[in-house]
Amino acid sequence: MIRVRKIAHASYEVPDVEQQTDYYTNVLGMTLVGKEKDATFLANTVDHHSVVLRKGSQAQCVRVAFQIGEGDDLDAFEKQVRGHGIKTQRNKGPEPSISELLTFEDPKGTVIEVFQRADFSHQKFQAKGIVPHKLGHVAFHVTDVKHTTKFYCDVLGFRESDWMGDFFSFLRCGPDHHTINLVETGSNRHFHTAFELRDWGHMQTACDFLSVNGYKLIWGPGRHGIGHNLFTYHRSPAGLITELFAELDRMNEELGYFEPRPWHRDNPQRPKVWAKDPDAANLWGIMPTDEMYK
Ligand SMILES: [Fe+2]
Numbered sequence: 001m002i003r004v005r006k007i008a009h010a011s012y013e014v015p016d017v018e019q020q021t022d023y024y025t026n027v028l029g030m031t032l033v034g035k036e037k038d039a040t041f042l043a044n045t046v047d048h049h050s051v052v053l054r055k056g057s058q059a060q061c062v063r064v065a066f067q068i069g070e071g072d073d074l075d076a077f078e079k080q081v082r083g084h085g086i087k088t089q090r091n092k093g094p095e096p097s098i099s100e101l102l103t104f105e106d107p108k109g110t111v112i113e114v115f116q117r118a119d120f121s122h123q124k125f126q127a128k129g130i131v132p133h134k135l136g137h138v139a140f141h142v143t144d145v146k147h148t149t150k151f152y153c154d155v156l157g158f159r160e161s162d163w164m165g166d167f168f169s170f171l172r173c174g175p176d177h178h179t180i181n182l183v184e185t186g187s188n189r190h191f192h193t194a195f196e197l198r199d200w201g202h203m204q205t206a207c208d209f210l211s212v213n214g215y216k217l218i219w220g221p222g223r224h225g226i227g228h229n230l231f232t233y234h235r236s237p238a239g240l241i242t243e244l245f246a247e248l249d250r251m252n253e254e255l256g257y258f259e260p261r262p263w264h265r266d267n268p269q270r271p272k273v274w275a276k277d278p279d280a281a282n283l284w285g286i287m288p289t290d291e292m293y294k
Contacts, residue, residue, distance in 0.1 A: 002068060002073070003156065003157025003173065004066035004067065004068055004114060005066075005067055005068060005069050005174055006067045006173065007066055007135060007173065007179045007180075008067050008113075008135075009047060009049050009052060009064075009135065010052070010063065010064050010065070010138050011051075011053075011062050011065075011111075012051070012053055012054070012059065012190075012240065013053075013054050013055065013058070013062050014053055014054075014055070014056060015055070015056065015238070016237070019237045019238070020236060021042070021053060023236050025042065025128075026213075027130065027209070027210070027213055027215070028044075028129055028131075028132065028195065029044070029128055029129020029130045029132070030043060030044045030126070030131075030132075031123050031124070033048060033049055033096075034048075034096050038054055039052055039053065039054050040052070041096060043123050044126070044132060044134065044135075044195075045121075046120040046121060047097075047120075048121045049097070050135040052095070059239050059240050060240075062110065063103075063110065063111040064111075064112060064113070064138055065114070065115065066156065067114075068116055069116075070116065074115070074116055077114060078102050080155075081155055084154065086105075087104060088102055089102070089103045089104070091103065097117075097118075097119060097121065099115075099118055100115060100116075102115065106151055106152070107144065107148045107151050108142050108143070108148055108188035109188060110140070114156075130195075130197070130205070130209055130210075130244070132195035132196055132244065133195075133197065133198065134195065134196050135194075135196075136194040136195055136196040136245060137180060137181060138192075138193050139181040139183065139191035139193075140180070140181075140188070141183055141184075141186075141189045141191050142183065142184055142185075143186060143188055145167055145169055148182050149169040149182055152171050156173065158172065158173050158179070159171065159172050159173075161177045161178055161251065161271050162226045162271055162272060162274060163274065164226060165274070165275065165276040166273075168181070168183045169182050172251060175250045176248055176250060177229070177250065177258065185293070190240055190241075191241065192233060192241035192242065193240065193241070193242055194242070194243035194245050195242065195245075196245060196248065197244050197245065197246045198246060200230060200246060203244060206232070206244050207232060215235075217233065217234050218233050218234055218235060218289055218292055219232070219233045219288045219291075220232035220282075220286075222282040222283070222284045222286055223263065223283045224280075224282060224283070225279045225281065225282070225283050227248050228249045228261060228264065228269075229246065229249070230245060230247050232245075233292060235291075247261070263283065265279075
């Protein structure tokens with residue numbers, strides 16, 4: 001099967017686009033690369049954009065985009081998606097830098113965009129804000145985690161990296177431990193959007209910078225058991241949760257286990273089902289605040 005290889009960008013509706021754009025540029029340190037009639041594009045890597053903002057009545061993540069490989073065929077990928085009885089659409093030139101986009105809905109109603117990256121952008125190293133390496137993953141609350149996980153694996157080619165019990169799946173489409181994670185909580189909605197930082201030192205700078213700018217952490221810093229990433233969480237002005245992380249496990253696909261790290265309890269660390277245990281959430285012991293699940 002043809003698998004998506006990478007998360008490219010996520011699109012959000014927010015009531016106040018200007019306020020959220022200010023957060024992404026001046027606090028997160030992303031680059032404002034384009035403004036169209038109804039859309040604002042923000043970037044921080046070789047991708048033309050990593051975040052798209054549009055005006056909407058409530059803050060929500062409405063679309064997530066993934067790339068197929070340079071040698072993959074979008075027609076064949078579409079055929080594969082349709083083979084699962086899923087309706088698809090094609091758009092030519094829908095967003096800057098993307099010549100052709102395949103779209104369809106996932107089971108929770110998020111629009112999935114799939115495309116082939118033809119040309120790369122060259123963002124300058126921003127001199128202000130946190131400046132993450134990249135968009136890492138988007139996490140969602142879902143009403144049916146088994147069904148939605150199966151969709152991401154069967155239709156998009158994701159692999160299961162880990163589960164917490166039978167209610168929280170962590171799925172990868174490349175070496176990073178997870179690009180999409182899904183927690184069953186009784187509703188379909190955005191949980192958090194995560195950006196990768198360089199290391200612990202970068203995380204400290206980021207926390208101080210968030211604090212100076214009036215942003216309080218709602219969980220962390222800590223180290224997740226699942227994925228073993230250092231983490232902090234805060235709310236963006238629109239109310240959507242942002243995670244900043246570093247040291248996320250990376251899969252060595254040839255060997256079938258995650259690159260060994262001294263903080264792993266399993267040697268080697270392979271994909272598995274974790275017990276619903278405090279260690280799975282935070283090896284350092286502090287459990288999430290109620291604010292995390294509002
Ligand atoms: Fe996360």
